[in-house]
Amino acid sequence: MTDLPLSVRGLNKKFGGLTAVQDVDLDLQAGICTALVGPNGAGKTTIFNLITGNIPPDAGEVLVNGKPVRGMVPHRIARMGVARSFQDLRLFGRMSVRDNVLAAIEHSAWLWQPGGGAARRAREAAVDAALDRTGLTALADARAADLAYAERKFLSMARILATGGRIWLLDEPASGLDPHSRARFVSLVRSAVADGVTICLIEHNLDIVTELATRIAFLDRGAKLAEGEPQAILRDPELIGIYFGERRT
Amino acid sequence: MIAYLLNLATLATVFGILAASLNLLIGYAGIFSIAHAVFFGIGAYTGAQLAILFIPDVLLACLAGGVLAGALSLCLALPALRVRGEYFVAASLGLQMMAVTLFSEAHSLTGGHGGLVGIPMPTLFGIDISEPATFLVFCLLVLGGVLLAIRMLMRGSFGRALMAIRDSESAAEAFGKDVPRLKTLAVGLGCTLAGVAGALFAFYMAFVNVESFTLEQSILVMAMVIIGGTATLAGPLVGVLLLLLLPAALSFLPFIPPTQIGAVQQLIYGGAMTLLMIFRPAGLAGQSTGRR
Amino acid sequence: MLFLQLLFNGIQTGAIYALTAAGFALIFGATRIFHVAHGASFALAGYAFLMCSQAGLPWPVGCLAALAVAVAFGLGMDAFIYRPIQRHEGSFFTVFVAAFGMTIVVQSLIEIGFGRGFAVVPSALTMAKEVMPGLYLANIFWVAVGVAVVLFAIVGLFLERTRAGIGLRALSENPELLRAYGLSSRKLSALAFGLGSALTVPGAVLTAVTSGLQPAISAQVMLISLASAVVGGIGSLRGAALAGLLLGVVENLVISVLDTQWSSAAGFVVLFIFILFKPSGLFGQAVTR
Ligand SMILES: Nc1ncnc2c1ncn2[C@@H]1O[C@H](COP(=O)(O)OP(=O)(O)OP(=O)(O)O)[C@@H](O)[C@H]1O
Ligand SMILES: [Mg+2]
Numbered sequence: 001m002t003d004l005p006l007s008v009r010g011l012n013k014k015f016g017g018l019t020a021v022q023d024v025d026l027d028l029q030a031g032i033c034t035a036l037v038g039p040n041g042a043g044k045t046t047i048f049n050l051i052t053g054n055i056p057p058d059a060g061e062v063l064v065n066g067k068p069v070r071g072m073v074p075h076r077i078a079r080m081g082v083a084r085s086f087q088d089l090r091l092f093g094r095m096s097v098r099d100n101v102l103a104a105i106e107h108s109a110w111l112w113q114p115g116g117g118a119a120r121r122a123r124e125a126a127v128d129a130a131l132d133r134t135g136l137t138a139l140a141d142a143r144a145a146d147l148a149y150a151e152r153k154f155l156s157m158a159r160i161l162a163t164g165g166r167i168w169l170l171d172e173p174a175s176g177l178d179p180h181s182r183a184r185f186v187s188l189v190r191s192a193v194a195d196g197v198t199i200c201l202i203e204h205n206l207d208i209v210t211e212l213a214t215r216i217a218f219l220d221r222g223a224k225l226a227e228g229e230p231q232a233i234l235r236d237p238e239l240i241g242i243y244f245g246e247r248r249t
Numbered sequence: 250m251i252a253y254l255l256n257l258a259t260l261a262t263v264f265g266i267l268a269a270s271l272n273l274l275i276g277y278a279g280i281f282s283i284a285h286a287v288f289f290g291i292g293a294y295t296g297a298q299l300a301i302l303f304i305p306d307v308l309l310a311c312l313a314g315g316v317l318a319g320a321l322s323l324c325l326a327l328p329a330l331r332v333r334g335e336y337f338v339a340a341s342l343g344l345q346m347m348a349v350t351l352f353s354e355a356h357s358l359t360g361g362h363g364g365l366v367g368i369p370m371p372t373l374f375g376i377d378i379s380e381p382a383t384f385l386v387f388c389l390l391v392l393g394g395v396l397l398a399i400r401m402l403m404r405g406s407f408g409r410a411l412m413a414i415r416d417s418e419s420a421a422e423a424f425g426k427d428v429p430r431l432k433t434l435a436v437g438l439g440c441t442l443a444g445v446a447g448a449l450f451a452f453y454m455a456f457v458n459v460e461s462f463t464l465e466q467s468i469l470v471m472a473m474v475i476i477g478g479t480a481t482l483a484g485p486l487v488g489v490l491l492l493l494l495l496p497a498a499l500s501f502l503p504f505i506p507p508t509q510i511g512a513v514q515q516l517i518y519g520g521a522m523t524l525l526m527i528f529r530p531a532g533l534a535g536q537s538t539g540r541r
Numbered sequence: 542m543l544f545l546q547l548l549f550n551g552i553q554t555g556a557i558y559a560l561t562a563a564g565f566a567l568i569f570g571a572t573r574i575f576h577v578a579h580g581a582s583f584a585l586a587g588y589a590f591l592m593c594s595q596a597g598l599p600w601p602v603g604c605l606a607a608l609a610v611a612v613a614f615g616l617g618m619d620a621f622i623y624r625p626i627q628r629h630e631g632s633f634f635t636v637f638v639a640a641f642g643m644t645i646v647v648q649s650l651i652e653i654g655f656g657r658g659f660a661v662v663p664s665a666l667t668m669a670k671e672v673m674p675g676l677y678l679a680n681i682f683w684v685a686v687g688v689a690v691v692l693f694a695i696v697g698l699f700l701e702r703t704r705a706g707i708g709l710r711a712l713s714e715n716p717e718l719l720r721a722y723g724l725s726s727r728k729l730s731a732l733a734f735g736l737g738s739a740l741t742v743p744g745a746v747l748t749a750v751t752s753g754l755q756p757a758i759s760a761q762v763m764l765i766s767l768a769s770a771v772v773g774g775i776g777s778l779r780g781a782a783l784a785g786l787l788l789g790v791v792e793n794l795v796i797s798v799l800d801t802q803w804s805s806a807a808g809f810v811v812l813f814i815f816i817l818f819k820p821s822g823l824f825g826q827a828v829t830r
């Protein structure tokens with residue numbers, strides 16, 4: 001059996017008295033897009049933070065390509081090919097668009113990068129390709145903080161794209177996009193999936209979810225209530241009821 | 250008059266190196282240190298002792314001062330950088346207070362309150378460069394080298410890494426940056442350069458004591474960087490010139506008694522810092538934060 | 542006996558530190574603003590009291606004047622400095638520098654007005670009596686401890702029992718709750734600044750009658766507040782108060798083994814030990830970056 005790109009076992013996290021994530025198991029199958037769906041505060045972002053090592057879990061483990069990553073610092077996990085976006089983007093605001101992407105793929109913690117000119121040209125090529133695919137080439141020298149909303153969203157995608165990471169965790173990357181940008185975003189993710197990238201997508205817009213996801217995991221109040229094919233999940237009246245705000249008692 | 254100008258120019262050059270080195274921390278890496286005068290002081294004492302006890306070679310003094318200041322800065326960086334930014338501010342303030350006590354108590358190393366006197370004339374490879382103009386040229390060369398190095402590093406991957414951490418630490422981590430190590434490196438480098446400035450300062454003054462390495466000095470350098478503009482090459486230099494010329498300019502104003510000049514100067518740069526943060530956070534030489 | 546004497550001195554200093562640090566922690570907890578100009582509130586309160594005494598006014602008037610000045614300064618910082626900055630950016634750095642700048646302004650204004658030296662308000666309360674062989678205590682000791690205990694009780698009750706107090710705590714724990722309570726975060730942040738700054742007043746007045754005031758006191762108080770906040774656990778009011786007490790005691794006890802000039806350095810040794818070994822402080826949550 002080949003290892004799953006990413007799987008999560010019995011994950012638990014409490015913030016003070018609040019249970020943010022409770023006994024969550026989640027497997028990302030290689031080369032497909034799995035959507036994480038659930039109402040606000042369900043714990044979706046927290047799961048990402050637990051996977052990337054941003055916050056330590058109270059219990060449970062995370063396996064990347066079959067290897068447990070418990071106790072690893074975020075940058076080590078990132079270098080295993082896990083790339084993520086943030087709900088609030090967290091661009092490098094005072095840097096140029098190009099530098100944002102370049103900074104995302106320079107890993108050496110020394111005064112310069114190893115590998116000399118050849119490696120540098122390879123990085124620059126990766127940046128150019130990422131900017132091209134996200135339509136930001138013309139804005140390469142603009143400051144990230146000065147970009148328009150949709151451009152900022154695409155810049156956060158460009159950073160991920162350039163890393164060449166094989167596992168992407170996308171936190172509401174399409175929220176607030178206009179229809180045209182949304183279509184561009186969908187095709188961007190589709191082509192990544194076609195390239196064999198494994199994606200976990202947090203998304204509130206169910207149209208986008210149906211368009212992109214092969215599987216859906218449904219979360220509410222920290223617990224995974226269901227997982228399966230989109231049709232099955234999205235036709236379940238109880239889940240839809242929870243999703244659209246009829247609270248369970 | 251010429252002597253006065255040469256004097257001022259040399260002081261400005263030394264402070265230019267100091268401010269540029271602090272800018273590396275504050276402006277590029279987003280590390281807020283209020284202990285920069287401590288490392289300036291370590292460099293000065295080291296340079297002075299080297300000159301007094303062994304050989305008054307400026308280059309050696311700069312090297313020794315820089316290396317020692319950089320090495321000791323790791324004592325601050327290693328613990329304090331593992332935790333949030335607020336902690337570093339608190340820790341650096343604490344260090345500043347402790348260091349002043351240490352400087353004035355460790356008589357055998359620093360000469361205590363009296364300081365180290367009789368620092369010999371500076372030489373370079375055995376050639377006397379104590380002539381004010383010659384010494385100025387040497388300082389300018391060092392400043393040029395420092396600025397060039399900062400410019401090259403900050404345009405390269407190291408600078409991008411530091412600025413990424415400054416703008417969003419968690420995102421930098423998520424993209425594979427070893428944040429504690431990069432920050433430690435930045436602190437080490439910045440403090441090394443402060444030590445170099447300190448060694449030059451010792452020769453310039455021919456005498457050093459703790460008065461030059463107090464919290465007030467740290468704040469003054471910080472004000473230079475912030476008022477001039479962070480994260481630019483020219484900003485700290487602009488700040489240095491403005492704040493060094495300020496006392497001279499104030500002394501021309503008849504209604505300020507000479508004893509109050511220090512306080513009035515502080516009043517002006519304190520107020521300037523606050524107003525700048527409200528209206529122009531990038532500083533005088535920085536790009537304004539206009540948004541589309 | 543020296544030890545006991547220093548311990549009592551430490552408790553007196555610690556009571557002052559505790560109140561001041563609690564004010565800082567209250568403001569930080571409710572607004573997430575690192576109010577480094579807190580020391581300036583303290584200095585202004587102290588000098589207001591000094592001016593009133595020099596003008597021959599009775600001490601309650603002086604205290605009220607100190608209170609008015611400190612609260613006005615805190616509210617002014619919130620309204621005219623922090624709020625405009627947070628409207629456009631509000632990074633830690635910007636807020637910090639602005640507050641730091643104001644601290645320098647206040648310090649230099651005081652220096653221009655009152656000179657650099659120490660200024661003490663003489664008071665009969667500071668006459669020390671021998672209460673035990675070798676242990677001298679002045680009445681001011683009991684005043685300091687009493688005021689601290691009473692004020693902590695009042696602040697505690699306020700935070701536990703009143704709507705506004707609960708709102709303040711909610712603001713730090715869960716801003717979402719506020720809407721449910723129908724409280725405005727703007728008013729609450731003003732309340733936090735008012736109350737937090739008011740807590741500097743007892744310390745300022747007591748310092749004015751005991752060890753005396755000097756312009757640089759604002760920087761010292763700022764340091765104590767910062768150190769207490771870290772040692773206590775950032776955002777924890779109880780922690781800050783306890784840490785303030787601890788720092789006061791340590792500063793004084795250290796004199797039994799080292800010269801007096803090391804006393805303030807000792808406080809910062811405590812700070813470093815906490816940063817190294819227990820960065821979450823006495824009561825804080827995990828805060829590794
Ligand atoms: N660092 C934290 N400290 C305290 N509570 C937190 C923290 N992070 C998240 N929470 C709480 O945990 C719960 C889950 O939050 P999370 O951000 O994971 O939800 P989400 O599913 O991503 O919601 P949304 O759709 O709004 O983004 C929320 O109630 C939130 O307030
Ligand atoms: Mg979320």
